[in-house]
Amino acid sequence: MNGYGLAEQYSGISNQRRGTKVMDSALIPNGVRRCSLDKFLVALAVVGAVLLWGVYAMLLCWFKGLNQTNMNDNYGFALWIWADLAVIALGGGAFFTGFLKYIIAKDELKNIINYAVLIGFICYSSALLILAIDIGQPLRGWFIFWHANVHSMLTEVAFCLSCYFMVLTIEYIPLILENRQIDRVPFFHHLSHNMHSTMAVFAATGAFLSFFHQGSLGGVAGVLFGRPFAYREGLFIWPWTFFLFTWSAAAYGPCFTLMVTRITEAISGKKLVKDNVVELLAKISGWMMTTYIIAKIIDTFYWANVTAPSKGFNLIDFYSNNGFYGIWILVLEIVLGGIVPAAILITDKGRKSPIARNTAFVLAVIGVSVNRWVMVLQVMAVPIMTFDTWALYFPSWQEVATTILPVAYGIMLIMISYRYLPIFPQEAELNPAD
Amino acid sequence: MFPFNFEWIWDMSHVVFMGGLWYALTILGIGMTYCVVKSTIDAAKDDGGHH
């Protein structure tokens, strides 16, 4: 590698700044424009400050214990686990887009797959980080692997999550290797090339793993036969929520990818992905959502009329006598967060209208997040013994900060990746350099 | 996790579950090894070709 001479040339404090700038521009992909380094660093610092706040809260949780949170014995699972489930559902765009691209061979999607992978990588690394904070004994976290109980849905989640994170890393690596400077190293150049050519195998493994861990996350709640609000009958060892979660992650994940793409476009002020790509993914997502929401409605009906009454509950018991969980939440989840975006995205007109399309993405993201919220927090809140009361909880700042931490980390990773890696293959074409 | 772990039993659950796990890990392992080895060879080839 060729750094020695230059390092000498640019040594000296007065030259340091210039050197940094040169280094920065050398890393930026060819043929694209990026904002000034100063602007970039300021933005990075702002997000970094938020990240540090989150890190501080995280350290508090690790060193002082989970008393730093507002979780309690009724709310053993709270904000974090919701964030975990939501982030994994939203990161589902990666596996599903990969599945479509590599297995179903929807080739247009190559123009968005990089970003889908990056978002997935962020989501899954965040999920693992949150889990590491959430457990009471982080230094014993590896017991879940070593002393695994294969009957536990959480074991399945942990295994598949970790494996799938490996897949995402494998998918993300070639992207890093495509950096202008790294690519100059022959080994890395070839590695990138070879990994691309075997990607279908990795993507298939990823899809397989995702199917199971998304499902097991649904199973986490569905198998709780002591919690009639969550409990579902199912197929063999899998409760219906297992399939619903997989299906919804596949359906809603791409919406999140598309939403983040749109936000990136808005911030960078550039069109990054062509409309036909967006519309294709939106269409597939829309149909997935449609089928999912039908299944979800059937599930809700069956649960409300058969499962819950067999345990002595009426549907309304789960949505009354408390200050938060009203029937509105069911409407928000199914109608606003399900039927409406699905309806927009399966119609040509809806897909073609940027406003309608973007609204659908946002609604979809809300819809799936509400679903995950309900399946985690409402499960904990509903009283089961007749002499129990509703438990409501409000997160502590430490919980909020540690939940924002991955968001800040994600933004930083996107900023850096976008600046230095050729994430959007169509960018140069759509934004020709003058 | 491994058959020598205290919790391990040779039953359906373990074989299916852990089987799936090791299957996935094996694919990832072989895939990555293949990529690394092939890239090393490719890089060496480039090198040789140039001299």
Added chain:
Amino acid sequence: MKQEHGGVVTQKYGMVVDLDLCTGCGSCMVACMAENNVPFREDETDKLKSITWMRVYKLTNGKHYPETDICYLPRPCQHCEGSHGHSPCVSVCPATATDYDNQTGIVSQIYTRCFGCRYCMGACPYHARYFNWYDPIWPEGMERYLNPNVSPRMRGVVEKCSFCFHRYQAAKDKAHLDGQKEIDEDAYQTACTQACPAGAITFGDLDNPNHAVHELKKQPDTFRLLEKLGTNTKVYYVSSREWVRRAGDNYLKTEGLKKAVL
């Protein structure tokens, strides 16, 4: 009705709690805390963070003055058998830190194995599981009263009632020394049973006709908590008051009270 399991006699320990006798005095709770090294802090009024393996609930009939009525219900871990030992909590624990033992019918909790994911707490409809949100610290000198038969827990793990299993172990030790194969009914009693000044709690092997619980659980006014969930618990309750029995489970408005399944 004793079951032979691999040539060894198995037991199914359980409790029958007479709610007509229980006065809600709290002795069982304190006996449990004292026996099992349950920690405490200066402020224990947040009951959602306060560890009491045995908790006495106050039930009311929901009627207005002066028709209102109160009943107290002590709730230890119910040691659910579920179906074939798959209690709500046991099958969900990812690290095998909690387990159902067919030999005694007791749901174990291994604190040093638990890594604090709290999934089991989410699974338990009885709130019988408690998380150590805080480091258990005893004021200087007070750690002297700690019982060496029960290991104090550390911050970040789940704990719960063990039916005073260490007392079973102690009874076994004595039986081994005396060359006996089985232990007597009164050789193994939980701390709460022993302390209850009203004698409301009876403990023993539910399957053993020589133990008092065997007959007591068959009383006509017996019920178990949340039977419809299929948790198949080993703690039976008795009450002569119908509203109390009905409070043991959820019923649709149209439903009548069902008899406990024995």
Added chain:
Amino acid sequence: MSEIDDKTQAVSEKAVSSTQGQGREDGGSGGVIILFFIVGLVASLVVGWVLFPKLLYSQKKQPIDFNHTLHNTLVGNGCESCHSFREDGSYSGVPKLAQCIECHEEVQSSNPEEIRFVEQYVKKGIEVPWLVYARQPDCVFFSHAAHVKAAKMDCATCHGPIGESESMKPYQQNRITGYSRDIWGENIGGFKKNTWDRMKMDDCSECHQKKKVVVGSVQTQKEGCFVCHK
């Protein structure tokens, strides 16, 4: 490491740029690379297998150098003469001073260790702070009665031939866990030859599985966890 290149340098062909880079830095020979690999490998193996255990364990001397062999010849009932069961079935473990005094009220021999024992402990009525090699952590319940009385096992099966020792080996304590080294075993890799070489959970379970004591656990189809945990 930084890869700095002049921006003006043309890098349109990836292959070209990479060969350039390669060409410039290719100076090390294959032999050196392999040598460095081996140096790194061997060094870290030495650190891990030799140095690490030395650092990990602290060495403590027993307060008195006790001679088991000598005592064994003087008592009638083997180990149980001193390590006895209490009436409630619990095991007394290391004898208390009161038990030693039965013989050692006065100095019996010219052995300096015995003289020290009598002077420092017996006369002053202070318990000897023995360091117990086999002490399990607080979370473990172990029933000596079940093993010695019911299963009629030999002490040596778990404790080894300590009864034939003439001198007390140093007590090694893990600096991180506080455990005695005998729990993990003398071998840092955890390998063992004899039944008494290690006292970890797996070692207990190994024997229990062989003996097929009871199979009660739903999860492990072995013995219930509470059999050994408290």
Added chain:
Amino acid sequence: MKIDRRSFLSLGVGVAAGTALSPLPWKLTDDLSIWTQNWPWTPVPEIGESSFVNSVCTLCPGGCGISVRKVEDRGVKIEGMKGHPVNQGGICALGLSGLQLLYGPTRIKTPLKRVGKRGDGQWAKISWDEAISEITEKLDGLRTSGNSHTVAGIAGSRHGTVSQLFSRFLTAFGSPNFFHTPSIADTYQLALQHMNGVSAAPGFDLENADFILSFGCGLLEGWGSPVRMFKANTGWKKAKARVIQIESRLSRTAAKSDRWIAIIPGSEAALALGVAHVLIKEMLYNKDFVDNYANGFESFVTDNGEIKKGFKQTVLEEYSPETVSRVTGIDPSAIILLAREFANAKAPLALCGKGQGKVPGSLNEAMSVHALNALVGSINRKGGVFPIPAMEVQGWAEVGMDTITSAGMNQPRIDGTPPNSLGYINQLPSAILSGKGYPLNVLFVLESNPLYTMADSKTVKDAFDKIPFVVSLSSFMDETAQYADIVMPNHIYLERLEDAPTPMGYNKSIISLSKPVFKPRLNTKHAGDTLILLAKGLGGGVAEAFPWKNFEACFEQAMGDKMKTLKKNGFWVDSDAVLPDWESTFNTPSGKFQFAPVEFSPGFAPIKIEGDSTFQLLLIPYETMRLSCGYIANPPFLTKTVEDTILKQNDCFIEINPKTAQSNQLSEGDVVVLQTPRGQARVRVHLEEGIMPDMVALPRGLGHTAHDGYIANKGINVNHLIGPVQDPVSGMDAAWGIRAKLSKA
């Protein structure tokens, strides 16, 4: 050979491979997780030989036998003693928490002398010799100046050897001012004195009664001997005996009773007489007893020639169900039904003494209830009430009276009661503050905490301010010890030799032996020994009255021949006592039971409690087994069992009927100011259907300001809000509540 970055890379790969192949990372991972399983700040209890030592619990007057489990010299658990006649193996929550008191931070470690302002908690550690000599010097001065009577003592009880030794100390010193913490037992004793003509405590044969009519007694709230009451209650349930609870609040007793009858508090005597009315009117009373063994049923002529209305006439004229209904708020038909059931029971028994019986209460009420028992013949018979003669110490020689002693003893008591009376501590503060009699110079406080337990704490504190020298012999840094000038810490109950006398209401004379289960762990001294040392320090006649070398000798002499049994069994029961019959046991002038003692006539003179009509609500204190409200403060375990509808963080809750709350525009959890004529406090609202409208209830046992962080500053001490109310008949405190009002904070 050229070393470049690739060589270093290679070295790194080698190191990584070697490390992975060495045990280092794996063992470290494992050890780190094991480290979390053995955190050095998580205590590991020491193992050792386990043993049980029997003793008796004296945390309350219940006198339960306990069995303390020890591991080597540590106490690890307190259990009920099997075979003890009082508690039969059972134990209450407070008794179970005893070791927290033994090892807890509220213990006083060494004698202390105040250095800062009173109550500031600034102390200098002093030696026992210094403490003794400082006090004897002061006492000697008072004695030689003829002011021996200006020394007073407050004891937790008037029974038991230590209390009697304390009383003896004051007598020998020359002061008549011995006070004790009173209870319903004192009122009962007076009732028995007047009606049965005996000086005795009441024994209730609860176990054999089949119909229990309880006038607000907290039978399951710690009344009498708590564990015995739980056992009795279980017996009643099994024998299908019926319990009727007359109380304004759905207490645990009321909840467990067969019928809860809500009553306007303070009108219990009226109800008792209303029931008597029906019994007499419907001729349901025991004619044999009334005709042959009782006096004063019919009107009679006194020695002075006055015609005195008999019980029958009074009751028939003034206590018809309708009249009584107006006062009590109970339906007339309910009263009639109650009377018929009471009369038809085989062994009916009426009881009084609200809550735990901590307040002596109205003598009228006690006598009315006692009369009710008499009407059905439940006096001196199985399942009834009979006298248990007080056990005086036999073995000690009479106190020799030198001139100073007799001069001092001839002074009137400071509370104005006759020299040999029980003394009324409730009148002590006002007596001190009024400045009418003589000033108090020294006050000794033993096993009691008047600054916390006495009604109207502020006035009590004002009175204490007037006493220049206060000596506490408490084991704990309680409110009174905190306010003392010198603290001479007593051994805690598990460390000392002592006797537990017959508990209140127990139906046999019994003494249980409290013996030192543990060696004293702090620099404390047995209060008995402290008293002996003080007496010896004073020399002369005082020392002569204390001839023992230590308390143990004194105790053995006091126990006499019972000592052997006590040592063997842990308790001594008067098994020779025969059940008194109706013929020979009434020691009244007539030799018969007195329905209408000449001095009194059972009637309903309601105790007027404080507060005018601007206070629209009634505040009543209530007691619970989960809160220790006497001298012993709540240990952490017990506080842990207190519901969050009683205490939340540092706020305590008032119970109020939802209807009353609604009319005051209050809802659950609201913060309000509770105001009474005696004071005000910030509390929170808890809606409770089980309380009469227009009332609020506050638990006793909260609101400590001293002790440690586990006890202090939790809730409100109800004694800040209520004042003592003097019973016009007996002079004892008869307050059952106070008028109050609520305003939003």
